[in-house]
Amino acid sequence: MKNIVKMSDLTNEEVYELITRALELKNGAKVEAREDLFVANLFFENSTRTKHSFEVAEHKHRLNVINFDAATSSVNKGETLYDTCKTLEMLGCNMLVIRHSQDAYYNELSNLNIPILSGGDGSGEHPSQCLLDLMTMYEKFGTFENLNIIIAGDIKNSRVARSNYNMLTRLGAKVKFVCPDIFKDETLGDVVDFDEIIDKVDVCMLLRVQHERHDSKMGLSKEEYHNNYGLTKERYNKLKESAIVMHPAPVNRGMEIDTKLVEAPKSVIFEQMKNGMYMRQAMIEKIIKDNNL
Ligand code: CP
Numbered sequence: 001m002k003n004i005v006k007m008s009d010l011t012n013e014e015v016y017e018l019i020t021r022a023l024e025l026k027n028g029a030k031v032e033a034r035e036d037l038f039v040a041n042l043f044f045e046n047s048t049r050t051k052h053s054f055e056v057a058e059h060k061h062r063l064n065v066i067n068f069d070a071a072t073s074s075v076n077k078g079e080t081l082y083d084t085c086k087t088l089e090m091l092g093c094n095m096l097v098i099r100h101s102q103d104a105y106y107n108e109l110s111n112l113n114i115p116i117l118s119g120g121d122g123s124g125e126h127p128s129q130c131l132l133d134l135m136t137m138y139e140k141f142g143t144f145e146n147l148n149i150i151i152a153g154d155i156k157n158s159r160v161a162r163s164n165y166n167m168l169t170r171l172g173a174k175v176k177f178v179c180p181d182i183f184k185d186e187t188l189g190d191v192v193d194f195d196e197i198i199d200k201v202d203v204c205m206l207l208r209v210q211h212e213r214h215d216s217k218m219g220l221s222k223e224e225y226h227n228n229y230g231l232t233k234e235r236y237n238k239l240k241e242s243a244i245v246m247h248p249a250p251v252n253r254g255m256e257i258d259t260k261l262v263e264a265p266k267s268v269i270f271e272q273m274k275n276g277m278y279m280r281q282a283m284i285e286k287i288i289k290d291n292n293l
Pocket of ligand 1: 249250
């Protein structure tokens with residue numbers, strides 16, 4: 001079974017193929033309609049972009065879409081994730097899109113005979129977000145080699161930081177982090193001073209402060225966080241002419257980024273969302289092909 005649940009599931013060549021295909025789709029390439037296939041979307045955590053862009057992508061492939069509703073499902077009677085997914089397999093689903101709060105939830109699904117596209121696992125990885133981020137950078141710069149990338153925010157709790165750091169490093173980019181001590185992840189790269197690096201970066205990627213994953217208070221007010229670790233107007237004005245500003249969203253406006261900068265000329269935040277739909281189409285196409293569906 002060929003899944004896409006973490007970036008190590010993909011070779012560099014496969015990543016470039018997905019980017020190329022997603023850009024072709026953005027430029028109007030057509031996909032094969034597959035009215036015979038069923039896909040179930042299982043989102044056990046909240047989502048707007050990932051859930052609905054997968055849904056739009058699935059409809060573009062003319063798949064039959066089942067939007068599993070965890071709140072009204074038998075999960076509330078104690079049914080396990082495995083039994084839920086096995087049930088959907090037995091009902092004839094051909095692929096599953098899953099977001100779950102448990103890190104590496106997919107490990108307990110390895111006996112399923114149905115491919116999985118992950119919409120994010122706990123604080124683990126977010127492969128479709130990583131791929132759409134790569135697509136957005138590649139669209140702008142045409143390469144990852146020697147790109148200077150700063151990832152600023154809640155690194156420790158971020159599946160986007162983990163997927164992007166590992167993949168961008170693999171592809172030759174130089175990635176550094178900006179964050180307060182409580183958000184540091186020692187397993188990832190160097191933490192640097194935002195003001196010392198801001199004028200050298202090609203990509204300034206901001207990450208959401210994930211209040212829902214903190215078991216204690218951050219110890220910084222919204223203003224203190226913004227002034228020390230956020231993209232202020234002053235920092236924005238120091239960016240290179242060619243630099244881009246990214247954020248996977250949802251955005252805490254006025255915290256990670258000044259609200260007036262969300263749609264500033266260097267911001268590609270909403271373009272990332274648009275690209276996400278094309279990337280998820282490319283991922284679905286790859287899952288269909290790799291699993292001979
Ligand atoms: N970027 C992202 O994963 O957004 P959602 O949580 O809305 O899917």
